Amino acid sequence: MTSPLPAIAGLADLAGRYDAVLSDVWGVVHNGVSAFPSAVEALVRYRQTGGSVVFITNAPRPSAPLIEMLDRLGVTRDAYDAMVSSGDATRVMIGKYAGRPIHHIGPPTEDDALYEGLNVRRTGADEAQVVVVTDLDSDDDTPEMYRERAKLWLARKLPMICANPDRVVEHGDKIIYCGGALGDLYAAMGGMVLMAGKPYQPIYEEAFRLAELAAGKPLDKARVLAIGDSVRTDATGAAQFGLDLLFVTGSIHAAELDAFGKPDPQTIADLIAPSRATVAGFLPRLNW
Template identity: 40%
Template sequence: MTQIISALSEISDRYEALFVDLWGCVHNGVTAFPEAVAALQAYRATGGIVVLVTNAPRSRHEVAKQLVKFNVPEDAYDDIATSGDSGRSAMFQGAVSSKVWFIGQPHDQPFFEPLSLIDNPVDIEQVALEEAEGIICCGPFNPHADPSEMRGQFLYAKQKGLKLLCANPDIVVDRGETREWCAGALAQLYTEMGGESLYFGKPHPPIYDLARRRLAALKPGIADIGILAIGDGPHTDIMGAMGEDIDSLFITGGLARAETKTATNPDGAALNDYLAKENIAPQFSIGMLR
């Protein structure tokens, strides 16, 4: 059974490093949560290491720029591991071939910027669906439209045998008070229709491999038992941590705030019902990171 805590400081001395989700945990897509920022700053002041692990479909450098806009200070974290970087690495190694149909918005175009870490990278060309040999999906064309509007194009893509590289496995996020669809919803639909989707963010192994490399560059030798994963996504943050055998702290006041009846903290009975329904088992739970 999960332990409900009131502050990160109650358990933080058990861990040498944190893998911390961003959206719904540190910010809401508009601005930072001050208590979350303060908690991370306090943890780092004790010598702990904070690696932000996000399903953002962009590089860590682009995420860092975004964090400045959201008022998340640099002293709240040590490094960033992104689904975008994992996905870009796979793309430039030819995971979905060289001619790709891009699904996303103009602000997602940095996904295609060169990645110097890859030797002999594939030359990626964005083309129309009819000419494509693969699909890159950073998110819906319209994040407020039902993913089912893509069925026609996905049926054509599936019949052509195109693989879809999903740069963000999240299904939904809350931007302020507005819920938006993410790339994961499209990849899920494509898979349900018989297409093949490739994932590189939480809860899948590639992003955790990247996060561990980022952590090892900061302080070698930290074992998984010394890492705590923090996030609000039951099927990304918590299920991913379970798959990696890493302890987790579930932020109930994010995507599951209604189901867990979270005010300051979740209702115990509602939380346990929710965890059983979603088949997840975080070691700890808290309303919001603080």
Template identity: 40%
Template sequence: MIVRPAETGKRLLLPSLKTSPPPPTLSHAAPLLARYDVIFCDVWGVVHNGLTAFEGACATLEKFRNGGGTVILVSNAPVPKHRVAETLETRHVPRSAWDDIVSSGDIALAHLDERGFQRLYCIGPQDRDEALFSALKARSVPLADAEAIICTGLNFDRSETPDDYRGLLAEALQHRLPFICANPDFVVDVGGTLLYCAGAIADLYAHMGGAVFWAGKPHLNTYETAHAKAEALRDQNVPREKILVIGDSLRTDMKGAENFGCDALFIASGIHRHETMDEISLSPKRLEELFVPGSPPAIGAMAELAW
């Protein structure tokens, strides 16, 4: 049985040869943000918690933009960016807090178009992720007739675990089906409850020997797409040293920043809050225990993003 209840522990981090000290804790982001022209900002865990917006984080992004900065929201949501924008509106995230969105759903759709698949086996909640499934050019077919698998998440993420898909994945492996993961997250925090994501199924398939295309963080396809959008918006080249990644996950956000070669700011009250927070305060000791040698580095850490 797969046991990956949270993004905790060294086994969930991609390998790194660097040994970095824990990041310094910050109370205000403004002095740090002044060094950068562009922010690649995570959404869930930094801008909202799945239910409502974090007002301080939204105000910080607004002030950064008002000062001439560019904000690209970078989300592992397995849906096109227009659906992400609609969700942000329902969570009361102001439109003035961001310039553009990169979603793993759009990256997955682009990959499917490039491969030209005509027959797909779909895994994921059809109602919640309808925006992606309705955008597919391929037909949804039974597994035995499929050319590939597209996965947005567990069909029933409140009652299933990735291990429930082991038999299906074993059959897919026999047919050598490629697996397109439209959300590389292993878990997501929904109002305090951790639920498995598509990445947990993809990880299981990969460990079984299957081929997986990861659409989203921490993989370069996300950051290259965000970089291109930022340069188009600013109509100029943007050096990577002028980009700051803001996120709450070591495995996706911090590692993605390290992969892309830019700085990162860690938000502790997100997915790692049980490991880093003493009630509402960020614990420097716990932070040091989280950023063990080999962890991807961060230039600073905050309990919540605040100006």
């Protein structure tokens, strides 16, 4: 059995140990509808102490439109130095299909920025050479609803590029499925699935590079803190890249962990343990 984890009052308890933070966004800084004011304040104050903050997100769009979205949600730009998204990393994969047909799964126009300048042509699955998944077509969809469509992709041996490795995300007071859940279904059926976002190395390497640029000096991984709410992506990614983790319990795992009631540190430790993450602490919502 793993050792119980330390509950902390806020980021201030850890700030002196770390020169930079790589923070998840959705579920940590906002819930898809509005910003969490305490989280924004915590990151602003951390930067005021001299720390650098890079947002690292599995959102399936390039950073520029995501920054505009954060503005609308109330995440002020003084809360972070830079951002890298799964969309940024995924564009490299999609670029290999320049001039060729691709089949898009996800909101029909919301993710247009993902393809800008890549010279790919969206078609039906019967013509495409690859399936690109940003999210499910609707927030009410479940992965199982795509099984029949996936049989065609599999029959044609189409690889899948999954621009959002997250399985679920908090949206207001609901938990909705993300592209990663469809990627899991396709992989279980025998399909080839490619991902570049968390927990995979490319997105962490770019986030670390941006953190060093913001800090103006080389950084020691032992002094860089990852913040996230997902065991599968944030905890696993932090462990594989060699970063400590601050775990936010009050998002996608809130119900099972009784995050806003009487959370049991041992239960939280057991949940995170398979990731092998080194956990600096946990709290229900990021705050200072």
